[in-house]
Amino acid sequence: MVEIRNVHKRFGDLEVLKGINLTVNRGKIISIIGPSGSGKSTLLRSVNHLEVIDQGEISLDGARVNRPDLKGLAFEKHINHIRQNMGMVFQHFNLFPHLSTIDNVTLAPRKLKGMDPKKAREWGMDLLDRVGLAQKADVFPNWLSGGQKQRVAIARALAMEPKVMLFDEATSALDPELVEEVNLVMRGLAEEHMTMLIVTHEMGFARDVSDWAMFMDGGVVVEEDDPQKLFSNPEQERTQSFLRKHLRS
Template identity: 55%
Template sequence: MSFLEVREVVKRFGANEVLRGINLSVEEHQVVCLIGPSGCGKSTLLRCINGLEEIQSGEIRLHGDRISGPGVDLNALRREVGIVFQSFNLFPHMTVLQNITLAPTQVLRVPEEEARERAMALLRRIGLEHKAQAYPDQLSGGQQQRVAIVRALAMEPMLLLLDEITSALDPELVSEVLNLLRELAEEGMTMLLATHEMGFAKEVADKVCFLYGGVVHEEGPPEEIFKNPKSERTQQFLRSIIEAGRL
């Protein structure tokens, strides 16, 4: 049994079937990258794992626990599974520090003082302790996204989901975010990320899954997927990525 098991998951938005019986597994301390064309279901899958979307059939298990379907304590689940979004989604009316301490103090009931110290330690780590009292608007995109990652980390999740977190960034800001991910990967953080950063996927991922048509079309270690893709679709996708100069 893997750490995260996604089995035959189907997700429909009305008549539109986005996930069509998808299967996926992630081991502990693994970094798994989801690649594929827009609309293939990468983001939807992540949102389903976090319980932000209900699934229509199939099941998702974390550590052997079923985390999909009725009777699941979503708030408890979300304490264990963090997610970071493409558009950062920081709370604009709170300072950076408040953004980070809100969930630990309110959800985990960590004392204010302790939560603040831990948040400051996290900010120091990403070199933003001087921005603790700043508001999100006053930060660059890269800084905001790093704060968003740290906000998720403050809950000490077992699994971190990352939904195209560099797609909304200016190119020169991407590396600061990817460097943070690299560090997290080295520390053994279990991560599942939807990404268009093929170079990063190649370097950091333990496994790459190519999503197409709502299922995992092809999966394997990055060397294999990027050098030796078996299926026609995967080859086509990678060709267009190479043409765009992204690999």
């Protein structure tokens, strides 16, 4: 579903991605872990072309994301089409404060797909029910907790029926007691075999939910493996050191 080949990215003199390779197969969950500044969020944002890579190729379901052969409006049309097939959930919720919960969820299907407003509301209600927030449909974001806002953000990302979901530290801005309610929604998506690429600091969640786990540091993949093996018996000293500090049973 997602192919990342020899991806490099620089910010000035700092090379933050140094030749990353990764394959995400359909229906699989890949977790990316590592310390701050390791390049993991930059990699995820590059998949959605929110960061423009300097070298390499990224593809979604066989279609190349970065297209240096396209310029101007042609590329804008191309990347907008690509992004309609990627749902992305950020660290901060980015909900529209002037729109109700249901309107936040249904805005994209109505505006981008031309979905009938009645059908869009029915679809949005189904999605809100899926994340446990149907009763909050007509509430505005300011009246929601952080965990509820993030669940709305997940429903909004699902509204376009994406081929892959990208999660960039989706729980790191939440109070500890709100983390699990978001993790439960993500676990539900995993049970439905949604293709997911997850950058997370929740080590236990990554271990239990992922099909594959990747540890990054200094812009490179230090180690990757089956999550049960990676988290219980990592081979690299850098991975061992990181997990000793961050893994919780």
